Amino acid sequence: MSIQLAESDFQILGCFLVISQLRPHIEQTKFVEQVRYQMKEGYQLAFLEVEKQAVAVAGFRISNCLASGKFLYIDDLVVDELKRSHSYGQQLFQWLIEYARNHDCKHLSLDSGVQRYAAHRFYLMQRMSITSHHFSMEL
Numbered sequence: 001m002s003i004q005l006a007e008s009d010f011q012i013l014g015c016f017l018v019i020s021q022l023r024p025h026i027e028q029t030k031f032v033e034q035v036r037y038q039m040k041e042g043y044q045l046a047f048l049e050v051e052k053q054a055v056a057v058a059g060f061r062i063s064n065c066l067a068s069g070k071f072l073y074i075d076d077l078v079v080d081e082l083k084r085s086h087s088y089g090q091q092l093f094q095w096l097i098e099y100a101r102n103h104d105c106k107h108l109s110l111d112s113g114v115q116r117y118a119a120h121r122f123y124l125m126q127r128m129s130i131t132s133h134h135f136s137m138e139l
Contacts, residue, residue, distance in 0.1 A: 003095045006045040012036070015047050015057045022078035035059075043075065046099070048092045055080045056088040058096055062103055072100035074110035077119075093126055 006012045009032050016031045026034065035045060042063065048056040059076035074096060079089040100108045111134045112119050124130075 001048065001050050001091075003046060003048045003092060006035075006047055009036075011047070012045060015045055015054050018047075018054050018057045018078055018080045019045075019059070019076055021081055022076055046092065046095065048088050048095075050083075050088070055083040055086075056092045058092055060096060062100075062105060068107045068109070070103075070105050071107035071109055072096065072103070072105045074108070077110065089122060090126070 004011075006015055012032050012035050013028075016026075016028050019031075020026055020028070035043070038059075042061040044060055046058045046060065047054040056079040057076065058074055058078075060072055060074045062070065062072050064070050077089070077093070077096075079092075097108060108128075109131075110123070110128075112123065
């Protein structure tokens with residue numbers, strides 16, 4: 001079992017089956033291209049691999065803002081639905097915390113859909129706080 005950053009197209013594509021469980025609208029044929037595009041803007045993919053297969057994936061970026069300084073923002077965090085309850089999510093989450101600390105981030109944050117109750121329980125168990133409401137509109 002190892003956690004690493006996806007760097008090759010092969011590694012990025014290897015994350016697709018897991019991340020598509022969270023983002024089902026993404027097409028496999030466009031996944032690598034989309035991730036590569038986002039990587040130009042600082043996006044990274046980390047994955048936890050068991051027996052040469054990704055079982056947990058996190059998409060994240062490091063940024064700065066006036067409100068919280070330097071922070072790590074988690075865009076995507078998902079564990080394969082058939083592999084949940086094996087602590088893979090917790091291990092990947094702890095890896096993200098260490099990554100943020102090692103890159104001098106002062107905060108770690110994410111948004112989670114209001115309907116994702118199991119995810120909310122997980123984040124609260126990881127000692128995250130609910131600190132704001134996120135508002136959006138389609139344009």
